[in-house]
Amino acid sequence: MASRRTAFIPYNPKTILNKAKRADHWFWTRYSAYPYIGCQYGCVFCYCREQKYSPYDNPDDFAYVIKVKENAPDLLRRALSRAPVDLVFTGDYQPAERKFEVSRRMLEVCRDLGFPVFVLERSPLVLRDLDLIQAINARAPSVVAFSIISTPDSPNFDKIRQMEHLAPPPEKRFAAMEEFAKAGILTGTCMMPILPGLCDDEANLEAVVRRTAEHGGRFVLASSLTLSDQQRTYFFDVLRARFPDLLGLYQRIYPPKSYAPADYPWRKIALKIRELCEKYGIRDRVPRPIIPGDKRALNKRIVERLADQAYALELNGESSYRVWAYRKAAWAVEDLEQDIGLVYRTMGLKGLQSIPNIGPSLGREVARLISVMDGQ
Ligand code: SF4
8 A cells, every 4th residue: 555656647627715604612713615535645544535535436646646726825815805805724745845845835924815724734844834824924824733633642642643743743733833833823723533442541642642732732622523424435445454452432422323423421521621721821721812903803802702601611511502603693793793892882782782692691601701801
């Protein structure tokens, strides 16, 4: 498998920009645009092997047949020139990028049009574009995060590395993180995915959080492994062939048709990560980047706090009704076109309660947040 030659296929899609109605509560991105299909790093657990992201008949092609979206920068320029400014999830620094530079040219578009970016990488090649990301960041605060799920301190490090063996080692990613931190760019770790039985021991969790803090990272955002359609089949085939000792565990945690782990103490692990982040002075959520002078900056900061509270409620095992009440309130504030501070100053609590999904209790909570944040 390792000796297979990589094929690069020129590809000209009709569209490039995926637009959501509003920013998500994890990365704070509203848009996404990707330069390549397929990834030469070919991590065994990668969700991008799912059919909707990688329409390959043979799942092995994912790592060896790379479609290069040649027209992506032009399409992006056209799409963003008509879109409200918001965070764009973009960039892909697999080895193909050295030659094709599609990510770089897409970042140039974001720089020219004043759009902030969220780049998530397993490769230190992203450092090549530090100058460009600094220029984007100077106008529109951006994020460069690194996917890191283990460190050499982990008892399972060798096995985890076998699952991402074509990707650069985590030490190089931490070193790159440090450079971005020194350049004043918000950076941190996306511990994605936490592989059951491999990445979820306390020694590994602590090592990832500690090293992130030591390298200037300001957050560790974690999520569990998901398995769907052809990616699920591929992952289990690899376990059978190369990691048979893990097969029983994963069959139990991911029974047929379960996309997310069905029998797994995810909340306990997330709480441990929260505790470790507090210990090392960083966060288990990505701080929301906000463009200076944004007329809706206060709204966005309140959305961030409401989403944080929804996550905290979820971790504490509160009812899904309460969790969703906070999420829906956050969406409503995100959708509000007026400055929420002005709404409160002119109409008081009644004004806040006229916002959909904000009743008396959440209205008081939002009023409290406004009082704390207004003028910050
Ligand atoms: S580096 Fe990221 S995108 Fe590439 S295969 Fe690994 S997990 Fe997937």
